Amino acid sequence: MTAERTIRVSLQGHAYDITVRPGLHADAGAKLRALSKAAKAVVITDSNIPAATVSAMVTSLAAAGFAATVATVPAGEEHKSVEHVLKLYDQILPLRIDRHTPIVALGGGVIGDMTGFVAATILRGVPFVQCPTTLLSMVDASVGGKTGVNHTVGKNLIGAFHQPIAVLVDPNVLKTLPQRELRGGLAECIKHDLIRDAEGFANLEKDIGRALAVDIKYLTELVAHNVAIKARVVEADPFERGERAHLNFGHTFGHAIESISKYSYSHGESVALGMVAATRLGVLLDLLSEADERRIRNVITAAGLPIDGLKLDRNQVVDSMAFDKKVAGGKIRFVLLDGIGKAVVRDDVPVALVREAVESLV
Numbered sequence: 109m110t111a112e113r114t115i116r117v118s119l120q121g122h123a124y125d126i127t128v129r130p131g132l133h134a135d136a137g138a139k140l141r142a143l144s145k146a147a148k149a150v151v152i153t154d155s156n157i158p159a160a161t162v163s164a165m166v167t168s169l170a171a172a173g174f175a176a177t178v179a180t181v182p183a184g185e186e187h188k189s190v191e192h193v194l195k196l197y198d199q200i201l202p203l204r205i206d207r208h209t210p211i212v213a214l215g216g217g218v219i220g221d222m223t224g225f226v227a228a229t230i231l232r233g234v235p236f237v238q239c240p241t242t243l244l245s246m247v248d249a250s251v252g253g254k255t256g257v258n259h260t261v262g263k264n265l266i267g268a269f270h271q272p273i274a275v276l277v278d279p280n281v282l283k284t285l286p287q288r289e290l291r292g293g294l295a296e297c298i299k300h301d302l303i304r305d306a307e308g309f310a311n312l313e314k315d316i317g318r319a320l321a322v323d324i325k326y327l328t329e330l331v332a333h334n335v336a337i338k339a340r341v342v343e344a345d346p347f348e349r350g351e352r353a354h355l356n357f358g359h360t361f362g363h364a365i366e367s368i369s370k371y372s373y374s375h376g377e378s379v380a381l382g383m384v385a386a387t388r389l390g391v392l393l394d395l396l397s398e399a400d401e402r403r404i405r406n407v408i409t410a411a412g413l414p415i416d417g418l419k420l421d422r423n424q425v426v427d428s429m430a431f432d433k434k435v436a437g438g439k440i441r442f443v444l445l446d447g448i449g450k451a452v453v454r455d456d457v458p459v460a461l462v463r464e465a466v467e468s469l470v
């Protein structure tokens with residue numbers, strides 16, 4: 109049996125545990141009961157989450173004395189919108205919840221971000237629990253309290269910071285996850301090691317095949333490793349006033365690609381391409397060696413993620429980067445690598461080099 113791992117996110121007034129164990133969702137109700145006396149709970153999920161995963165959660169909540177209602181949105185990034193948040197309010201408000209009623213996010217990052225936003229805004233704020241079901245949401249999206257939705261102008265442009273009261277990760281649910289989604293999660297794992305952990309990156313180069321083979325023991329360790337990296341960054345800078353921007357490595361290019369492609373590139377695929385472009389920019393600025401660039405391209409390829417073949421209007425991609433939330437004083441702030449394991453932020457990158465980096469994706 110794989111041991112339970114607990115990673116504390118120590119935020120003043122908003123501390124919580126991330127618990128990781130195969131089979132954990134059977135105990136989700138009991139874990140939540142230790143944090144809440146509420147009589148009701150609401151589960152938000154999407155139309156692709158296997159029925160068995162949803163009913164196991166409802167059963168676990170009921171066994172702990174929660175009368176649970178399920179609210180469902182259609183699956184897909186294109187539904188991460190204000191319109192679907194309104195539909196969730198329509199489903200939840202008639203249930204007569206109160207300010208203590210916990211809302212459970214059961215799904216990938218789309219569900220986690222939307223549920224967090226609903227929880228931040230309904231009745232001016234109710235508690236919520238992250239029960240991530242994709243690798244991407246286990247290693248990244250469920251932690252740190254960034255919640256929100258997309259706008260036609262760009263990714264995640266509407267939202268709020270709202271921390272969950274617990275993150276409950278059951279890696280067994282990854283057995284039903286499509287391979288494309290598993291690969292997407294590896295993009296954020298690669299990102300975490302690139303910005304903070306050179307040794308972790310070397311381990312990932314060696315072991316990435318175990319993730320793709322859905323080795324649950326390995327995936328449990330991988331999730332624990334990644335959430336520990338993310339938790340330390342979020343603790344140091346919960347509202348992204350400084351070093352939290354490092355978690356955006358690959359996202360300035362990535363969000364532009366995701367949005368311009370109308371989400372035909374998934375978040376993980378867009379971040380992979382974004383990391384390739386940001387890596388190229390690092391080489392062009394003499395921060396990173398070509399040998400390190402080869403290692404990065406190789407591990408992204410080994411994860412089954414794209415490094416080129418971009419079929420989008422390059423000017424549109426560059427233009428869309430102006431909507432990045434890290435823009436300050438009209439300047440785009442790029443997260444770059446100053447070697448593997450170390451991130452830096454630069455706001456002095458010539459646009460010609462940005463274009464060259466985007467060209468390298470074609």
Ligand SMILES: NC(=O)c1ccc[n+]([C@@H]2O[C@H](COP(=O)([O-])OP(=O)(O)OC[C@H]3O[C@@H](n4cnc5c(N)ncnc54)[C@H](O)[C@@H]3O)[C@@H](O)[C@H]2O)c1
Pocket residue numbers: 154155156157158183184185188215216217218219221241242243244245248249250251252253254255264281282283284285286289292293375376
């Ligand atoms: N808040 C954050 O810090 C943060 C971090 C990273 C990404 N994100 C956001 O997360 C989103 C991407 O999340 P994602 O990659 O999880 O995508 P997703 O939520 O769209 O899930 C991908 C697909 O997998 C399906 N699925 C989920 N779990 C499943 C399971 N166990 N079995 C079978 N199918 C399953 C979903 O229904 C969906 O169709 C983006 O919107 C991104 O902006 C947020």
Ligand SMILES: O=C(O)C(=O)C[C@@H](O)[C@H](O)[C@H](O)COP(=O)(O)O
Pocket residue numbers: 248251252254263264296348352353355356359433
């Ligand atoms: O938690 C963070 O901080 C991140 O940047 C994590 C990213 O992986 C994630 O995609 C996040 O939603 C991006 O945030 P945004 O502020 O650039 O919209």
Ligand SMILES: [Zn+2]
Pocket residue numbers: 248296359375379
């Ligand atoms: Zn991301």
